[in-house]
Amino acid sequence: MHRYRSHTCGELRATDIGKDVRLSGWLHNRRNLGGILFVDLRDHHGIVQLVVRPGSPGYDAVNERLSSLAKETVLRVDGRVVGRGAENVNPELGTGEIEIEVGEIEVLGGAEQIPFTINAEDGVNEERRLEYRFLDLRRERMHRNIMLRSEVISAIRRKMTDQDFTELATPILSATSPEGARDFLVPSRLHPGTFYALPQAPQQFKQLLMIAGFDRYFQIAPCFRDEDARADRSPGEFYQLDMEMSFVEQEDVFGVIEKVMTELFEEFGGGRHVTSPFPRVPFREAMLKYGSDKPDLRAKLELVDVSEVFAGSGFKAFADQHVRALAVPDTADQSRKFFDQLGAFAIAQGAKGLAWVRVGEDGRTLTGPIAKFLTEADVAALLGAVGATAGTSIFFGAGEFDEVSKIMGAVRVEAAKRAGHFEENVFRFCWIVDFPMFERDEDTGAIEFSHNPFSMPQGGIEALNSKDPLDVLAWQYDIVCNGVELSSGAIRNHEPDIMYRAFEIAGYSRDDVEREFGGMLRAFRFGAPPHGGIAPGIDRIVMLLADEPNIRETIAFPLNGNAQDLLMGAPSEVSEARLRELHIALRKK
Numbered sequence: 001m002h003r004y005r006s007h008t009c010g011e012l013r014a015t016d017i018g019k020d021v022r023l024s025g026w027l028h029n030r031r032n033l034g035g036i037l038f039v040d041l042r043d044h045h046g047i048v049q050l051v052v053r054p055g056s057p058g059y060d061a062v063n064e065r066l067s068s069l070a071k072e073t074v075l076r077v078d079g080r081v082v083g084r085g086a087e088n089v090n091p092e093l094g095t096g097e098i099e100i101e102v103g104e105i106e107v108l109g110g111a112e113q114i115p116f117t118i119n120a121e122d123g124v125n126e127e128r129r130l131e132y133r134f135l136d137l138r139r140e141r142m143h144r145n146i147m148l149r150s151e152v153i154s155a156i157r158r159k160m161t162d163q164d165f166t167e168l169a170t171p172i173l174s175a176t177s178p179e180g181a182r183d184f185l186v187p188s189r190l191h192p193g194t195f196y197a198l199p200q201a202p203q204q205f206k207q208l209l210m211i212a213g214f215d216r217y218f219q220i221a222p223c224f225r226d227e228d229a230r231a232d233r234s235p236g237e238f239y240q241l242d243m244e245m246s247f248v249e250q251e252d253v254f255g256v257i258e259k260v261m262t263e264l265f266e267e268f269g270g271g272r273h274v275t276s277p278f279p280r281v282p283f284r285e286a287m288l289k290y291g292s293d294k295p296d297l298r299a300k301l302e303l304v305d306v307s308e309v310f311a312g313s314g315f316k317a318f319a320d321q322h323v324r325a326l327a328v329p330d331t332a333d334q335s336r337k338f339f340d341q342l343g344a345f346a347i348a349q350g351a352k353g354l355a356w357v358r359v360g361e362d363g364r365t366l367t368g369p370i371a372k373f374l375t376e377a378d379v380a381a382l383l384g385a386v387g388a389t390a391g392t393s394i395f396f397g398a399g400e401f402d403e404v405s406k407i408m409g410a411v412r413v414e415a416a417k418r419a420g421h422f423e424e425n426v427f428r429f430c431w432i433v434d435f436p437m438f439e440r441d442e443d444t445g446a447i448e449f450s451h452n453p454f455s456m457p458q459g460g461i462e463a464l465n466s467k468d469p470l471d472v473l474a475w476q477y478d479i480v481c482n483g484v485e486l487s488s489g490a491i492r493n494h495e496p497d498i499m500y501r502a503f504e505i506a507g508y509s510r511d512d513v514e515r516e517f518g519g520m521l522r523a524f525r526f527g528a529p530p531h532g533g534i535a536p537g538i539d540r541i542v543m544l545l546a547d548e549p550n551i552r553e554t555i556a557f558p559l560n561g562n563a564q565d566l567l568m569g570a571p572s573e574v575s576e577a578r579l580r581e582l583h584i585a586l587r588k589k
Contacts, residue, residue: 004076004108010046014097016081021100023048024108026138027073029119030066037063039102040119041077044143049090049099050077062102072118072138074109077102126552131566133557145554149542152268153220156241156538159260165216165243170205172198172222177516182226184236192583198224201535203454204520206244207492210531211523218243220538226563231550232484232540235563240487241541244533250475250491253532254278254431257479261536265427265481268545278429278479286432287401291324291409293435296483297428299416301326303408306396309381315373318355321398324408327386331393331419332358338418342395345414351407355396359383363390370396413483427544429481434458437474438505449506451476454520455490457502464501479536481544489534496524 004024012021025043032038039050052063069075079100090096116124118138129136136142157167176183176197183197199205201223209217221242229235241260245253258278265274279297286293289302306325310318331338339356346354357368366379374382388394395415397408416422437457439450447469455474457463463472475491493499499521503513514521542554552558559565579586 008045009041009043009048010094012048012081012095012098012100014083017083017098019081020078021081022076022078023100024074024076027066027069027071027075027111029071032067037066038099039066041075041100042138046094048095049084049093050079050102051082051099052102056101057103062105065105066102069107070111070113072111072114072135073107074111076106076108078104127560127566130552130558130560133567137556142553145542145546145548146556148268148546149538149554152264152542152545153538155264155267156220156260159263160218160241160243163216163256163259165218166214167219168209168214168217169219170199170202170209170221170242174199174205177204184224184226187582187584189582200225201240202242203452204517206242206533207454207494207520207531208523210244210246210492211494211526211528213246215246216244221535229559229561229563232543234539234551234555234558235561236559239538240535241538242533242535244531246529246531248491248530248532250433250477250532253489253491253534254477257534257536258429261429261479261481261486264541265545269427270545270547271425273426275426275428278431280431280433282434283432283436284434287405291405291407291412292483293432293478294480294483294485295409295430295432296413297430298423298426298482299413300421300423301328301412301416303412304386306382306385309378309385310398313374313378315370318396318398322401322404323396323398324404325382325386326395326397326408326412326415327388328393328395328415328419328421329389330391332360332391334393334419339393342411342415342418346395346397346407346411349407349410350403351397354411355398357394359388359390359392359394361390366394427481429479432478432480433476434473435476435478436470437472437476437502438469440470446507447505449502452488452490453503453506454492454499456493457498461495461498461501464498464505469505475532477534479534484540484544486540487534487536489532491530491532494524494528494530496521499524 001022004022006022009023009025023041025041028040028042028047030037030039035054037052040047041050052059052066077100079102081098082101084097084099114135115132116122116128116135118135121139121141137146161167173186173196177200181200183200186196186198188194188196202219202221206217219242221240222237223240224237227233227235245256258276262274262276281295283293286295288305291303303324303326307321307323310323343354355370357366357371359366364379366374382394386394395411397404397411435451437450437455438447440446441448451474455476458473458475476488477490478488479486493502500510500513539551539554543551546554548554557565557567564570
């Protein structure tokens with residue numbers, strides 16, 4: 001028999017009754033019922049119940065030993081498979097029809113007192129969990145999430161190769177690039193005073209692979225960005241399905257990714273429906289209707305611009321403001337508590353309050369705090385604009401466009417959930433398209449790239465030369481699922497003259513472009529095919545599939561919200577000798 005095990009803890013079944021077996025695993029739990037000792041033994045594959053009964057050979061020694069060992073001790077157990085009585089079968093376990101009568105045990109790895117419970121979720125705080133992440137990963141939920149992640153990545157690889165993509169690796173040590181976040185820098189020992197940058201994304205390299213003629217590339221790419229944490233963003237590093245295709249237009253990229261995402265979410269989504277094909281929503285329409293460029297389409301409500309209705313109304317608080325309305329059907333008979341709670345939610349998002357009215361049973365009159373300020377003509381114009389009927393409540397946000405979008409976008413989803421207009425158990429994808437190529441910096445007034453600087457402008461060089469920069473659209477797109485942005489992508493700019501002009505509008509000189517992107521430009525001059533791609537985030541995909549609210553629950557060893565590794569102690573100080581070797585002197589605070 002094998003030194004450690006003849007079977008795993010999850011594979012034994014009723015067909016194995018009578019077999020002598022050897023198992024190894026962790027002491028998961030223990031119960032003593034009237035002298036009969038039950039022990040749950042756990043390994044990667046599952047849990048099996050051990051039993052030590054009075055009168056069995058070696059009972060005293062085995063019972064005493066198993067009773068005294070700390071939970072999470074690693075054991076080797078020899079015993080015989082026996083059936084459980086019908087009344088003792090555990091249908092929640094694959095091994096629930098059998099148990100192991102223990103004959104001999106060996107301690108393979110002792111355990112100290114564990115700092116939190118492994119066999120149950122006990123509400124321990126995240127910092128403690130990350131400090132002992134190797135223990136936290138033994139928990140069923142965390143183990144399941146990490147295994148789901150592995151299975152998802154394996155499935156992605158199959159689905160990409162099935163569509164004739166080639167998996168290639170790109171460098172980790174490279175040059176800095178303006179991807180929109182801070183780089184992590186690595187000092188060079190051989191070249192004093194210079195630094196490598198860890199890639200924010202393999203952007204330039206994957207474009208170079210297209211120019212090199214590889215046609216369809218992908219990798220599960222590590223990316224590094226020195227940015228703050230959010231619930232859907234892990235600080236430091238993340239992984240993405242990075243892909244690029246040659247001789248394609250936007251719809252060709254969409255076709256590949258829609259197939260992969262639909263199949264992936266159908267396979268691992270636990271029976272939740274995947275809506276397909278994915279709708280295309282222009283950026284400006286998304287901001288107007290949903291208040292967000294990552295709309296949650298499970299909420300069956302839309303915002304409406306009613307600024308003109310209030311421009312000449314008697315409600316002076318809304319005069320000269322951008323005003324957005326949200327009509328929520330079948331809520332006019334809700335108690336005042338419904339309106340107050342939604343108002344409190346809006347205030348938590350940054351609003352000063354949330355104005356509202358109810359549509360009466362006649363479908364023509366309004367009641368509510370601001371109804372008295374509206375004339376019959378105002379009411380008719382408002383009801384026509386929002387399409388409200390009897391029994392509808394209408395909520396309003398007023399102010400600057402971006403501020404109103406943010407607040408009312410959140411109110412839209414919250415109201416849909418509270419009023420029963422929210423679709424559960426479904427994955428609703430969409431593409432956000434037609435992003436502006438440029439935007440104006442609010443502080444400096446300068447024109448800058450609003451998205452990926454390597455994108456092709458719609459209309460090419462002519463659009464850059466003839467249009468107001470803020471009116472130029474780009475072949476850029478985002479894929480969104482249930483209000484979570486999974487990725488940005490674009491059809492790339494592969495022509496040097498267009499690249500020079502685009503960067504010139506954003507304030508870069510020709511010398512700046514040559515210095516920052518010399519390798520890319522040199523490649524463009526030797527025959528670059530039209531190409532485009534995208535890079536959906538692996539961590540966010542798994543977060544959605546696992547139905548986890550925080551992305552760190554899907555990563556084996558994440559940094560905490562302050563970008564610290566509490567287990568390994570990073571970031572850490574280094575010795576003066578090491579700093580001298582790297583030609584670095586620290587400036588003390």
